[in-house]
Amino acid sequence: QVQLVESGGGLVQPGGSLRLSCAISGFDLDYYAVGWVRQAPGKEREGILCLSSRDGTTFYRDSVKDRFTVSRDDDKNTVYLQMNSLKPEDTGIYYCARRDNWGWCPEDSLRYDVWGRGTQVTVSS
Numbered sequence: 001q002v003q004l005v006e007s008g009g010g011l012v013q014p015g016g017s018l019r020l021s022c023a024i025s026g027f028d029l030d031y032y033a034v035g036w037v038r039q040a041p042g043k044e045r046e047g048i049l050c051l052s053s054r055d056g057t058t059f060y061r062d063s064v065k066d067r068f069t070v071s072r073d074d075d076k077n078t079v080y081l082q083m084n085s086l087k088p089e090d091t092g093i094y095y096c097a098r099r100d101n102w103g104w105c106p107e108d109s110l111r112y113d114v115w116g117r118g119t120q121v122t123v124s125s
Contacts, residue, residue, distance in 0.1 A: 002026035002114050004034070004096050009119030012086055020081040020119060022096030029053060029072055033099040034079045035112060036070065038121075040092040047109020050099065051079060060109035063089075086123045093118040 008020040022034060035050035047060040051070045059065050067085045072078065079096060097112030099105060106112065 002098065004098060004114060004116035006094060006096050006116045006119040009094060009121045011122045011124065013125050014087060014123055016086050016123070017082070017084045018086060018121060020083070020094055020096075020121070022079040022081070022116060024077050024079065024098070027098065029074060029077070029079070031103055033101065033103055033105045034072075035097050035099060035105060035109070036081050037095045037097060037110060037112075037115075038090075038092040039095070039118075040089070043092075045095070045110060047106075048081075048094075050105035050109070052105045053103035055104075058105040083121075086121075088123050090121065091123050092121060094121050 003025045005023045012018050030053050033052045036048045037045050039045040050058045069082045071080050095118045096116045098114040100113045
């Protein structure tokens with residue numbers, strides 16, 4: 001069974017850091033891309049970035065390029081989202097999702113076939 005489970009969310013002060021985890025099962029990271037999507041309160045979901053098994057990271061939001069990084073640990077079957085210099089506008093539910101496209105990240109930043117349930121990130125003083 002294909003699953004993605006997020007963890008690591010919480011409350012952090014502006015300027016702080018947080019690392020989210022996406023534990024995957026039922027598929028091989030060598031053949032799929034995994035992306036991160038967030039949904040701010042009262043707003044629609046927006047794709048943030050994606051880790052391809054072929055060509056690295058694709059960023060969909062310029063606002064996170066210098067602050068967020070994505071990585072994976074194959075031994076732990078986990079994809080990580082490291083978030084630094086967090087801002088209140090980063091608040092939202094963060095989802096990881098799988099893209100079934102031979103390892104390539106989607107052009108449409110929301111086009112994934114399997115989603116996790118999300119983890120809440122709140123940036124506030």
